[in-house]
Amino acid sequence: MNQPLIEIRSAPHVQAAKTVETIMRHVVYSLLPICAFYVFQYGISALASIVVVTAACLLTERFFVRTGTQAGRLSDYSAVITGLLLALTLPPGFSLWMGAVAGIVAIALGKALFGGIGFNVFNPALVGRAFVQAAFPTAIATYTPSFLAGRFTEFIPSSLAWPLMIPADTAAWLKAKNLDALAGATPLAKWKFDGVIANADELLTSLSGHMAVGPAPALILICGLYLAARRFMDWRIPLAILGSAALTAWLLFAFDPVRYPNPFFMLFSGGLILGAVYMATDMATSPVTPKGMWVYGALIGLLTVVIRYYSGLPEGVMYAILIANAASPLIEKITQPVPFGRGALDRARKRATYPLNPGYISREEASAVTPKKRFLPKKPKK
Amino acid sequence: MKLVSYFRGEAFQRGVHPPSCKLTAERKIRRLPFPDRVTVPLLQHIGKAPRPIVRVGQEVVRGQPIARSDEWLSVPHHAPLSGVVEFIGLRPGMRGTWIESIVIRAHRGATQEDLWGQPRDLSQGTGQDILQAIWDTGMVGLGGAAFPTHAKLSVPKQARVHTLVVNGCECEPYLTCDHRIMVEHAADLIAGIRYAMSATGAVRTIIGVEDNKPDAVLVLRQAIADAMAAGVTEEIHVEAVPTKYPQGSEKMLIMALFGAEMPAGGLPIALGMVVSNVGTLAALGKLLPLGQGLTERVVTVTGPGVAKPGDYRVILGTPLKFVLDYAGAPAVDAMDARQVILGGPMMGQAIGSLDVPITKGVSGVLVFRREDMQMREMRQTYPCIKCGECVESCPMGLNPSTLGMLAAKREYDLMGEQYFLGDCFECGCCTYVCPSNIPLVQQFRVAKQILREKAA
Numbered sequence: 001m002n003q004p005l006i007e008i009r010s011a012p013h014v015q016a017a018k019t020v021e022t023i024m025r026h027v028v029y030s031l032l033p034i035c036a037f038y039v040f041q042y043g044i045s046a047l048a049s050i051v052v053v054t055a056a057c058l059l060t061e062r063f064f065v066r067t068g069t070q071a072g073r074l075s076d077y078s079a080v081i082t083g084l085l086l087a088l089t090l091p092p093g094f095s096l097w098m099g100a101v102a103g104i105v106a107i108a109l110g111k112a113l114f115g116g117i118g119f120n121v122f123n124p125a126l127v128g129r130a131f132v133q134a135a136f137p138t139a140i141a142t143y144t145p146s147f148l149a150g151r152f153t154e155f156i157p158s159s160l161a162w163p164l165m166i167p168a169d170t171a172a173w174l175k176a177k178n179l180d181a182l183a184g185a186t187p188l189a190k191w192k193f194d195g196v197i198a199n200a201d202e203l204l205t206s207l208s209g210h211m212a213v214g215p216a217p218a219l220i221l222i223c224g225l226y227l228a229a230r231r232f233m234d235w236r237i238p239l240a241i242l243g244s245a246a247l248t249a250w251l252l253f254a255f256d257p258v259r260y261p262n263p264f265f266m267l268f269s270g271g272l273i274l275g276a277v278y279m280a281t282d283m284a285t286s287p288v289t290p291k292g293m294w295v296y297g298a299l300i301g302l303l304t305v306v307i308r309y310y311s312g313l314p315e316g317v318m319y320a321i322l323i324a325n326a327a328s329p330l331i332e333k334i335t336q337p338v339p340f341g342r343g344a345l346d347r348a349r350k351r352a353t354y355p356l357n358p359g360y361i362s363r364e365e366a367s368a369v370t371p372k373k374r375f376l377p378k379k380p381k382k
Numbered sequence: 383m384k385l386v387s388y389f390r391g392e393a394f395q396r397g398v399h400p401p402s403c404k405l406t407a408e409r410k411i412r413r414l415p416f417p418d419r420v421t422v423p424l425l426q427h428i429g430k431a432p433r434p435i436v437r438v439g440q441e442v443v444r445g446q447p448i449a450r451s452d453e454w455l456s457v458p459h460h461a462p463l464s465g466v467v468e469f470i471g472l473r474p475g476m477r478g479t480w481i482e483s484i485v486i487r488a489h490r491g492a493t494q495e496d497l498w499g500q501p502r503d504l505s506q507g508t509g510q511d512i513l514q515a516i517w518d519t520g521m522v523g524l525g526g527a528a529f530p531t532h533a534k535l536s537v538p539k540q541a542r543v544h545t546l547v548v549n550g551c552e553c554e555p556y557l558t559c560d561h562r563i564m565v566e567h568a569a570d571l572i573a574g575i576r577y578a579m580s581a582t583g584a585v586r587t588i589i590g591v592e593d594n595k596p597d598a599v600l601v602l603r604q605a606i607a608d609a610m611a612a613g614v615t616e617e618i619h620v621e622a623v624p625t626k627y628p629q630g631s632e633k634m635l636i637m638a639l640f641g642a643e644m645p646a647g648g649l650p651i652a653l654g655m656v657v658s659n660v661g662t663l664a665a666l667g668k669l670l671p672l673g674q675g676l677t678e679r680v681v682t683v684t685g686p687g688v689a690k691p692g693d694y695r696v697i698l699g700t701p702l703k704f705v706l707d708y709a710g711a712p713a714v715d716a717m718d719a720r721q722v723i724l725g726g727p728m729m730g731q732a733i734g735s736l737d738v739p740i741t742k743g744v745s746g747v748l749v750f751r752r753e754d755m756q757m758r759e760m761r762q763t764y765p766c767i768k769c770g771e772c773v774e775s776c777p778m779g780l781n782p783s784t785l786g787m788l789a790a791k792r793e794y795d796l797m798g799e800q801y802f803l804g805d806c807f808e809c810g811c812c813t814y815v816c817p818s819n820i821p822l823v824q825q826f827r828v829a830k831q832i833l834r835e836k837a838a
Binding site: 338 | 478727781
């Protein structure tokens with residue numbers, strides 16, 4: 001047995017360092033500042049919501065991985081992403097047991113049912129959210145104002161409702177704090193039902209008090225830029241969504257500025273930025289082809305604006321993304337890349353170093369037309 | 383990525399940037415000692431195997447033809463050693479199968495000068511004479527594909543060749559043999575280029591070198607200037623192209639130099655071009671005037687598992703065990719695994735036996751230790767998460783993600799008809815970048831093989 005063991009495997013024998021785990025881990029890292037800001041806005045209730053929802057997702061994932069019905073591993077962080085994103089889309093005072101239901105549904109129906117990581121058709125977090133939106137329509141529309149005094153010591157009463165019990169009335173709680181119930185409406189709901197348009201800087205940073213908005217869009221954009229720069233996320237999809245939403249909103253605004261809000265309000269209110277950067281870019285549910293990503297993003301942007309303007313709901317990002325998820329295989333099919341050498345053959349690059357044909361073909365002609373030797377260096381002087 | 387490519391002036395779209403790991407770029411080519419025994423497989427190239435023209439027990443001298451064929455797509459072999467033919471029969475080959483080979487035992491103490499070749503002057507020869515002379519040397523593409531050179535350089539009657547493209551990219555990580563040849567044998571290379579230009583009728587030559595080899599570019603420019611001073615009139619340019627894998631593919635190199643896409647399924651000759659590797663032409667430039675056959679080549683022996691990495695001039699048929707012993711691959715006990723790869727790490731062939739000989743198409747021997755492989759072993763394979771990395775890296779503009787899923791479902795016909803599986807040249811970019819660790823290229827190889835068998 002002097003012969004050493006030699007392993008055989010197929011080429012390539014080297015691999016890039018990026019794995020599924022690294023991608024997912026960096027997405028989690030980039031979500032942490034956003035979660036921290038969310039907790040800063042809404043205090044202890046938001047923290048409890050994030051923890052409970054993420055734990056529900058992880059436990060469900062664990063169950064399905066353990067029972068062997070699902071591919072992947074618990075340590076791939078994808079369930080953490082689902083949990084964090086789901087918690088960020090729920091109102092901070094959402095009852096914790098409802099959050100747990102959302103988390104369980106997100107993983108069980110949104111992901112495990114299809115076979116686990118990579119096989120899901122719809123974004124799991126949005127599946128969970130769609131479920132609780134249908135199940136608890138009042139609770140999910142009940143926002144409390146941000147930056148309440150004492151938010152780090154006191155739970156929003158609706159958070160701590162017992163399972164299957166009606167949560168405490170948030171409006172009465174707010175009244176006791178001498179706050180108007182309207183202060184708890186999101187900017188989109190205010191616009192939709194009262195025709196009030198929020199200020200631009202409030203929307204962008206969500207730092208002004210008493211306005212119920214999600215996490216700061218500016219912060220989400222910065223985190224998204226980090227992901228795009230490290231190539232953990234494709235930059236085309238957010239760009240396509242925001243571009244198409246802005247374009248549609250601008251066209252309508254130009255058509256009737258009284259009836260429609262300005263495009264800036266469209267972009268930075270509600271969950272559009274969070275959806276564009278984190279939800280729509282979910283790899284498994286978006287097309288792989290570059291052209292398809294543009295189409296998919298444009299579809300989401302268009303649908304979001306249409307749902308916001310013409311439906312009974314104030315927010316449209318979630319359904320827009322879910323519809324585009326369903327359309328994604330079709331989009332992918334019609335946007336297959338053109339292989340090298342199969343496109344139009346007149347695509348010779350203008351900036352090429354050498355002309356394709358030297359301008360003289362045979363050797364006889366070559367001696368007739370002496371070619372310029374401009375690519376050769378000058379003879380060294382001795 | 384198109385935008386980025388445009389601004390950075392990248393040569394072709396997509397592709398990857400693996401760490402280059404050119405450990406041996408600064409070391410001179412050294413000669414490996416002659417082994418006691420060499421094994422010359424009859425089929426070392428694309429095409430038909432030649433017939434042996436020696437018998438067991440016959441004495442041969444170095445450079446003497448030992449196998450020959452009249453088939454067009456076949457080349458003769460020459461004895462790499464002076465010695466006695468010991469055995470003709472099956473020996474382990476690099477693909478894992480046993481192949482017909484000639485084993486020669488060296489005469490100890492015999493001179494190993496190549497005494498067989500007759501010097502000749504081809505400067506007045508026609509293209510046909512030169513092609514015949516190239517055929518007689520047994521030359522094949524030394525870059526790795528091992529396509530018979532005389533067939534590559536012969537131009538069909540209805541076609542015309544105006545440009546000879548010389549491929550000095552060497553885009554594979556670790557390999558440096560072409561780099562060293564360009565630096566040390568520039569004059570041979572120029573001579574080889576002139577022969578190839580006369581054989582094909584090309585009027586200009588462009589040597590494409592990746593810009594991670596600036597010294598090679600400088601040496602070649604100097605050599606061309608010297609040749610012109612000595613009265614050479616051929617038009618030869620050297621062009622540095624931005625480093626990117628797989629630039630060494632002829633399609634990618636033509637794209638980088640001329641900005642033109644080669645039509646799918648076509649050969650460079652459709653654009654009036656012939657592409658050849660620097661190692662091949664340098665060997666031609668050396669062998670043709672001497673009238674000798676190809677008996678040795680430069681091989682990069684490298685990798686983390688080699689104590690004395692370097693570019694070695696190895697006679698063909700040297701067993702790998704001998705090469706690795708000399709280059710100092712550490713002794714391993716039976717429990718310790720390692721990996722030996724013929725060629726580069728992206729497209730090379732992992733071999734299962736150290737009795738496999740160095741053949742004409744072997745450009746590198748790469749050894750990984752157990753530690754180096756563990757990173758890969760520990761990686762879990764996930765289902766495809768459709769991240770699109772493979773689509774962004776495929777130089778041929780295919781969709782490896784969808785192809786991989788179709789392969790898992792065994793939809794081979796669909797892969798070939800609608801997703802252009804036949805365009806894949808197995809460069810390995812998709813597998814290199816795949817975060818899910820899916821062996822995409824291997825799936826494509828299997829699928830192509832099945833389609834080939836179906837067609838036959």
